[in-house]
Amino acid sequence: MPQKRKRYDKQFKIAAARVVLGGEMRAVDLARELGIKDSTLRRWAQEHGEMGDPRVNLVDGAFDVEARNRLWVDGIAYIGTGEGWLYLAAVIDAFRRKVVGWSTSTSPDMEQQELLLDRLLERVPEGAKPVLHSDMGWQYQHEKWTRRLKKARIAQSMSRKGNCLDNGATEQVFGHLKDEFFRGRTWPDFESFKADLDAYVVHWNTRRRQVKLNGLTPEEFRSQSLVA
Known part of the structure; x- marks a missing residue:
């Protein structure tokens, strides 16, 4: 040592x-x-070190970071409806609780994850090298996922098996989403649901004030940190 x-x-x-x-x-x-x-x-x-190794946990529960685009947390929300299950894959910036990338699908497959990565990699600021943390789901151990992260110079971090509390950052956002957006509502079809969900994510990022951000929205918190 x-x-x-x-x-x-x-x-x-x-x-x-x-x-x-x-x-x-x-x-x-x-x-x-x-x-x-x-x-x-x-x-x-x-x-x-070697990136993309699913045995590595670079976070160890330390989700309180000092700047944006240092730690991103990935997760999938399972949303049950009368028509079946819908899946939201999202990546959240641990510093400001902003959803930096997301995709919605009727199947939690690699096609959904690759769409998420397409959107996410478009948003990586020049010079940023975030750590992307997730659980040990099969999607995050897939060769397509690890290869693209490595190529983008994004370090992959994964929770230890059975540690359901280590991905608390995404679970907090998903919990608010289910309470504020989904609970008690129905949609006529998937496209209507997807459009409303996209609108809610924009609302979360730009208008939804949060206690943990001193009463600011994620975008306001970002602007304040830039000035500071």
Whole structure:
């Protein structure tokens, strides 16, 4: 294990990254021992480690990040209707709770995930290198998913098996969505549902005020952070 020191050269960063990626220590614990921020250690793992390894959890429950586009959280909401199940795949910025990409489908297949990635990768700001965290669903271990993330230089992080609380950021957003948008409503067809859901996501990002963002919307919170 790397020893604490005042300055960190490239070889030291590589060694620390391997400790985290190899599962020897959690990023949060090693960062505390080295006297650095866990976000710094996650960045080292992203820069010097192997991305797209489904065994790696770069987040370890530390969803409180200091800036936008550092940590994105992925998940799928299962929405039951009288006509069957509908599926919302969404990626949320952990810093401002903004939905940065989403797709809706009647089947949770790779076609839906690739559409999500198409939309998501269009929105990655120049120079940004976010960590994308998810559970261990089969979609996130699929070769098409891991290959495209690696090509885009987005580090993949996955929860440990059976840790249902480690994806709390998406579950909070999905919970509000079901309470505020879906519960008690019906739609004549999938296209009507999809159009209304798209409108709700825009509402969530631009008009829905949130206690965790000091009463601001995700877009207002983003503007405030840019000024600060």
